Amino acid sequence: MPRNLKLYITGLVVLSAVALAATSLSAIRDPIAIQVDDPSTTSELELLLGLAFWMVATALASALPVQMPRGILVTVSIAPIIAAATLGGPLAAALVALIGTTEIRELRRRIPFYGTLANHAGLVLPAIACGFTIELLGGDRTNAIRDFFATVVGAGVYFALNLVIVSSIIAIRSGARFADLLTSDAGGFTASLLALAPLGWLMAKIYPTVGVGWWATLLFALPLYTTRVAYHRFVEMRDMFTQTIGALAEAVDKRDPFTSKHSQRVRAIGVDIGREMRVSSAELEALEWGGLLHDVGKIGVPDNILLKQDRLTREERMVMNAHPVLGAEIIAPVDHLAAELPIIRHHHEWYNGSGYPDRLMGDEIPRLARILHVADAFEAMTAQRPYRMTPLTGEQALSELRKFAGVQFDPECVDAFVRTKWVEGVRDPGQREEPRPLQLLAERAARLTQGGAIDGVVPGSPADVS
Numbered sequence: 001m002p003r004n005l006k007l008y009i010t011g012l013v014v015l016s017a018v019a020l021a022a023t024s025l026s027a028i029r030d031p032i033a034i035q036v037d038d039p040s041t042t043s044e045l046e047l048l049l050g051l052a053f054w055m056v057a058t059a060l061a062s063a064l065p066v067q068m069p070r071g072i073l074v075t076v077s078i079a080p081i082i083a084a085a086t087l088g089g090p091l092a093a094a095l096v097a098l099i100g101t102t103e104i105r106e107l108r109r110r111i112p113f114y115g116t117l118a119n120h121a122g123l124v125l126p127a128i129a130c131g132f133t134i135e136l137l138g139g140d141r142t143n144a145i146r147d148f149f150a151t152v153v154g155a156g157v158y159f160a161l162n163l164v165i166v167s168s169i170i171a172i173r174s175g176a177r178f179a180d181l182l183t184s185d186a187g188g189f190t191a192s193l194l195a196l197a198p199l200g201w202l203m204a205k206i207y208p209t210v211g212v213g214w215w216a217t218l219l220f221a222l223p224l225y226t227t228r229v230a231y232h233r234f235v236e237m238r239d240m241f242t243q244t245i246g247a248l249a250e251a252v253d254k255r256d257p258f259t260s261k262h263s264q265r266v267r268a269i270g271v272d273i274g275r276e277m278r279v280s281s282a283e284l285e286a287l288e289w290g291g292l293l294h295d296v297g298k299i300g301v302p303d304n305i306l307l308k309q310d311r312l313t314r315e316e317r318m319v320m321n322a323h324p325v326l327g328a329e330i331i332a333p334v335d336h337l338a339a340e341l342p343i344i345r346h347h348h349e350w351y352n353g354s355g356y357p358d359r360l361m362g363d364e365i366p367r368l369a370r371i372l373h374v375a376d377a378f379e380a381m382t383a384q385r386p387y388r389m390t391p392l393t394g395e396q397a398l399s400e401l402r403k404f405a406g407v408q409f410d411p412e413c414v415d416a417f418v419r420t421k422w423v424e425g426v427r428d429p430g431q432r433e434e435p436r437p438l439q440l441l442a443e444r445a446a447r448l449t450q451g452g453a454i455d456g457v458v459p460g461s462p463a464d465v466s
Contacts, residue, residue, distance in 0.1 A: 002172065002173070004172055005169070005172045005173055006114070008168065008169065008172055009114050009117060009118045009121075009169070012118060012121045012122065012125075012165065013117045013118070013121045015121070015125065016120075016121035016124045016125050019094075019124070019125055019128050020094050020098070020124055020128070023090045023091045023094055023128050023131075024091060026089060026090060026091050027089075027091070028047055028051070028088045028089060028091050028092045029087060029088045029089045029092065030047070031087040031088065031204075031207075031208050032047065032050040032051065032054065032084060032087040032088030032092050032207075033046035033047045033049070033050040034046055034049040034050045034053060034214050050087075050088070050214075051084075051088070051092060051095060051096065053214055054080050054081075054083065054084040054087075054088075054092070054096045054100065055095075055096050055099050055100035056100070057080040057083075057100070057217075057218075058077045058080045058081055058084075058096050058097070058100025058101060059100050059101070059102065060221070061075055061076045061077040061079065061080055061224055061228075062075045062077040062100065062101045062102075062103060063103070063104070064228060065103075066228065066231040066232050066235055074231050075101075075228070076196060076224045076225075076227050076228050077100070077101055078155065078158060078159065078196050078197075078200070079196040079197075079199045079200040079203060079220070079224055080096065080100070080200065080203065081093055081096055081097050081100070081123075081127055081130070081158070081200070082130065082151060082154065082155050082158065082196070082197060082200030082201070082204075083200045083201070083203040083204040083207065083217075084096040085127065085130045085131040085134055085154060085158075086134055086138075086147075086151050086154075086200065086201060086204040087204050087207060087208070088131075089131050089135060090127075090128045090130075090131030090132050090135065091131070092131070093127040093128065093130055093131040094124050094127050094128045094131070096127070097120075097123040097124050097126075097127035098120055098123070098124050098127075101119070101120065101123050102120075106119075118169055121165075122162060122165040122166055122169070123162065125161060125165065126157070126158040126159075126161040126162040126165070127158060129157050129158065129161055130154040130155065130157050130158035131154070133150070133153055133154040133157045134150045134151055134153075134154040136150075137149065137150035137153055137154070138150035138151070147201075148198070148201055151197060151198075151200065151201040151204075152197045152198065152201070154197075155196070155197030155200065156197070163182060164182070167182050175275070176275070177278055177280075177281075195227070196224075196227065199220060199223060199224070202220070203217050203220050241336075242288070242289070242292075245289055245292045245293060246263075246264065246292055248292075248293070248296065249263035249264070249292040249293055249295070249296065250263070250264070252295055252296055252298055252299050253295070255298070255299075255303070255306060255307075256306055256307055258383070258384055258385050259295075259383075262295070262379060262380070262383065263291065263292050263293070263294065263295060264292070265379045265383075266291045266294060266372065266375045266376050266379050267287070267288055267289075267291030267292050267375075268291075269291075269374075269375035269378060269379060269417075269420070269422055270287045270288075270290075270291040270371055270372045270375035270376075271284055271287050271288055271291065272420040272421065272422065273287075273371045273374060273375060273413060273416050273417050273420060274287045274368070274371055276416040276417070276419045276420055277367075277371065277412070277413070277416045279367075279368070279371075282339065283339075283368055285339075286339040286340050286343060286368055287343070287368055287371060287372065289337060289340050290339075290340040290343030290344060290347075290368060290372060291343075291372055291375065293327065293331060293337070293340060293344055294324075294327070294343060294344050294347050294372055294376065295323065295327065296327040296330055296331065296344065297322070297323035297324055297325065297326035297327025297328070297329075297330065297344070298323045298327075299326075299330070300322075300323070300326045301319060301320055301322075301323055302319070305319055305320055306320075321348070321356045321357065322357070324344060324345050324346070324347060324348055324356070324357055325345060325357050327344045327345070328341050328344045328345040331344060342366040342368065342369055343366065343368045343369045343372055345357065345358075345369075346358065346360060346365055346366055346369035347369045347372045347373050347376060348373065349365045349369060349370075349373070350407070350408045351365070351370070351405075351406060351407060351408060351409055351410050351411075352406070352407050352408070355408070365410070367410075370409070370410040370413050371410075371413050371416075373408075373409060373410075373413070374401060374409050374410070374413045374414055374417050375417070377397075377400075377401065377408075377409070378397050378398075378401060378417065378422065381396070381397040381400060382394060382397050394422075394423055394426040395426050395427050398418070398423050398426055398427075398428060398429070399429045401414045401417065402414065402428070402429045403429075
């Protein structure tokens, strides 16, 4: 475990323990008790039974967590914890969150002890904050509207604080951007989680009803389960979409036995470069899907050109170079892939403006397309191709990227690539000095004059590799 993560978890656990100790000075409110005798009095046993009821309800709600795309686990346990906070106050909420969220995999020691401590600390602190917020805003709870408002605000405090704690842990552990974690997975389920606040309030209102309250509250298990199913369907649909795109990319790659799994590897390299460049969560997703689909236009390239082992003629090269445009046209009707279109269309543009299809230059080229260009070139150089049966070594390929940085590739993207796992242990020839703008224009003019602008390739360059 990284030292900074160890320090963060230690601080979080200590803060949670101090907050719990301070909260224990307050009393648990009577409404959480299960009345078994005289409704006008409350015994310690009845309080314990009430706490046990909400702990069991929370444990059942926590039993089937759903893992969101960026790694955050989501459960519907927020509803019974909010109900416990509304009925019993901060201490009741803290105890229910501490004990009720214990999972089977924790009992079976499938989670390291520090992970268990972090998980529970990340729930106890929000539960305490939620309980105090409800007490502060709810008053004497005789006003239903005020009580409802206090519960919703308390739920918002719980959710926000829990999300910050969990996102911080994942950011430290994985190196992902904290802001991305806050906004990526949260967008898919924030509305649903906030909808659980009114449900928790209703559970708390029905619970104290004499004779039927505690068991009538169990009827809320159905809406809680359907909410959990909604989370699962959300993740399932995204996974299915990604798998469908991957299957399409694989079908295109399999037309050429030399490019099998090419798109999968380009996707992986591109995403790693994107992480090094700290692109947003939405951009990482675009790199993932754009990487899979970047060569989909090759489905329209005839086999006699796509599989040709000799050097392509000028006319054949023109057909081959049309595949980015064709790919963008194929994907254009899919509204959900709008962010991927610039990647697909422009992943063969050159940094100095001599690429294709639109001869964009420098920052005119979409940043994600520049990232994928580096990933595409490296994968192709280090794989076997009909025109080059012996792949380049990692050191040779990296040398080519450095050599053509500022000419074919964005130097910033090449620098980011060098920091990825794909070239660990590979000798880096060093960063190349960027060509001056006038030099770039001169090179472009020379290629146009020499008729080499059809494919944007200079002899010996790695451009003609995908």
